[in-house]
Amino acid sequence: MTKERITSMHGAGGEVAGKLLEELILPRLAELPSDRLGVSALDDGATLPTPRDGELVITTDSYVVKPVFFPGGDIGKLAAAGTLNDLAVMGACPTALTLAAVIEEGFLISDLERIVDSFVSELKAVGVALACGDTKVMPHGDVDGIILNTTGIGVAARAISDASIQPGDHILVTGTIGDHGMALLAARSDFHLETPLTSDVAVIWPLVEQALAVVGGVRAMKDPTRGGLAAALNEMARKADVCLEIDEASIPVRDEVRGLSELLGISHLDVANEGKAILIVDPAHAKDVLQTLREHPLGASAALIGEATTEYPGRVIVGTKVGGRRFLDMPLGDPVPRIC
């Protein structure tokens, strides 16, 4: 491993920046699809295939996670999965990503290599092209480590909005809740907690694609990232003007997550997931969709956790294990910064 570090010249658009691109980035893209004028043409932009049918979908996200390497993944994997998952919950098959990096002067080039490898391997797994990229370098102290931004382009037969939920619809989650947020909290130097828990960061399109292919009936989807399950359900309830009622006991939660949640006083329902989706499904098809989810490794612990009602439109209600019921509010924010 080289101990070379990023210098200001690597982000300055000249000879040195060109070398970084040619030596570090381009060789790593060799196995990605590239049937169009793409990143390796080193032009001002790239061309994308125009879909014959369906709708073009676009989404963008920046990633500021700390630490950059965390249990179960790193910022490269997160930057691929986070944006591809936003496409997935729109019902869109991903076709291309962009990657823009802002790097602190002095950042280890070997760390950058690991991050790019990790990013590219996620793209490879789902056959997505890197369309274009950008690198900026900021002086030491002007940014902490590295920030990535990815924009995703996909094609949906019909884009799935969050607004189409009907009373009676069933609420499914594709797996355990709270893993990413709690793994990050445990890994943060300010907590020093030892736990085998790892982030759930993963690209969920293969799982979602399978669920959509079954029999139809998926009315809305959302990936519960910042603000966790609580924020995602509240957003959906408000937008569709329905009440979403969930049963606490049926939410799949790892023991370690439950333990950390109690220890830290931070609800696992309020923290980010990076490899999960909420699916709201026509009750006639909910059983089939759940079965399909469970047949995929990424959905092995999928569960039915509740249903949409007319009781308190725009609100989320959680039924507790002891038989009570309470409102599950939109969190004010994720309890700690730089979780994703």
Place this chain on the structure above:
Amino acid sequence: MTKERITSMHGAGGEVAGKLLEELILPRLAELPSDRLGVSALDDGATLPTPRDGELVITTDSYVVKPVFFPGGDIGKLAAAGTLNDLAVMGACPTALTLAAVIEEGFLISDLERIVDSFVSELKAVGVALACGDTKVMPHGDVDGIILNTTGIGVAARAISDASIQPGDHILVTGTIGDHGMALLAARSDFHLETPLTSDVAVIWPLVEQALAVVGGVRAMKDPTRGGLAAALNEMARKADVCLEIDEASIPVRDEVRGLSELLGISHLDVANEGKAILIVDPAHAKDVLQTLREHPLGASAALIGEATTEYPGRVIVGTKVGGRRFLDMPLGDPVPRIC
């Protein structure tokens, strides 16, 4: 003007983040085109119109400019113009932009409002939609001020690559060279230079569109941003494997830029422009294209500065005022960080 500041909660995906979006961002988008599921639907992504003809073009850039407000513009205007100009030099009419902001905790909300206003007014001027966005907040000290990323989507009848230059082609620039870089250098606190010079930051699609509409003959285009005219010409010469020879005396340069260039010992050919393009044109059409450029306010000082030859393939040669000739090398990098 409010003295309210950004807090970590504004980037945390919960109630407070929602308020920022609803109160600061959405009202400012009212006059932008939005015929599809766009940013105001607050969904996980947006849908884009699929072009009936032509090629979809995509480009991405991050903006880390310092200071955020500089003579002639600000980071909001730059984030719109920089990305729209990359589309323009691909020959693409812009259709949508994304906007992702990473903001330091404590950043003045009134400054953010000015930046968003400035960004949106550029989009309005060219009728471009804001498709989707993202906001992250980093703790005080983890990022200096604000970083923006924009991804642009456009449609080109035929995407113009940089690789199609023929020997004999004429080299045009759309206006004065070095304005942005020198204005920024002068404005940086470390220099304290007083000058009336302002950045040339501007969206050049209206100018480029007019030039493309004339008679054809535009073989390649590039916007000389980081690394300036020198970097852009060297990239084009290498990619097309031709020699590009320019005449120093015919390059339009403001007196203030020439003065600062001499004072600072930094060549105006090596620093960024943010409202200019290089056009390489079939000699049969060069006169008409130049005339058309000059008829537009953004191209009033457009000039023919040289031509492509076979002399030193991949290299750039500059003829000096006193009659000598020298290689104009690819700069190692832009001479100062955070210029764009």
